Amino acid sequence: HWLAALQGQFGGFPRDLLVLDLETTGFSKANDLIVSIGHVIVEDGVVADRMEAFLNWADHPGVNQVWLEDKMRYTAEKMAERGRTYQISYADLYQKGVEPIGVLESYYQLLVEMRAAGYGFVMHNGYNFDAPFLCNHFHRWLGKDLAFGDNEIWDTGVIEKASQINSIPDR
Numbered sequence: 001h002w003l004a005a006l007q008g009q010f011g012g013f014p015r016d017l018l019v020l021d022l023e024t025t026g027f028s029k030a031n032d033l034i035v036s037i038g039h040v041i042v043e044d045g046v047v048a049d050r051m052e053a054f055l056n057w058a059d060h061p062g063v064n065q066v067w068l069e070d071k072m073r074y075t076a077e078k079m080a081e082r083g084r085t086y087q088i089s090y091a092d093l094y095q096k097g098v099e100p101i102g103v104l105e106s107y108y109q110l111l112v113e114m115r116a117a118g119y120g121f122v123m124h125n126g127y128n129f130d131a132p133f134l135c136n137h138f139h140r141w142l143g144k145d146l147a148f149g150d151n152e153i154w155d156t157g158v159i160e161k162a163s164q165i166n167s168i169p170d171r
Contacts, residue, residue: 016044017120018110019042021124038050073090105142107134120154121152126157
């Protein structure tokens with residue numbers, strides 16, 4: 001019943017949306033890095049596009065490589081202690097990754113275009129983590145500002161937590 005109430009409260013789930021997810025080296029917006037970013041674009045309820053990119057910070061002159069390799073190893077160890085996996089390695093960035101500034105620029109443009117077209121944004125734990133982390137990267141690495149409004153993100157993490165306590169998240 002909470003899903004029907006949620007849809008009634010917010011006017012229904014959008015049929016045009018951008019689902020976005022990040023993987024990072026840690027939790028600090030100021031110091032850590034996005035190492036993977038992916039999206040799915042849904043148009044009129046149908047998947048229209050999907051992509052994932054590893055960001056090759058391993059070749060970036062502005063990143064201390066010893067710190068990056070140690071940080072990725074540390075994050076994998078901490079996730080394992082919590083019973084979770086962290087499947088991105090330093091070697092993955094180097095071998096599979098693409099130039100990070102270009103990826104960030106592409107995502108900045110995508111978000112601006114999707115917002116202008118009226119798309120909804122869906123992220124898991126996006127309200128307090130992914131969205132601020134991504135916006136910080138736009139500012140830090142591109143010198144561009146972007147912020148999400150209070151009612152612009154459908155945060156599936158919030159919805160999941162609310163359903164566990166049989167509650168409806170507010171706007």
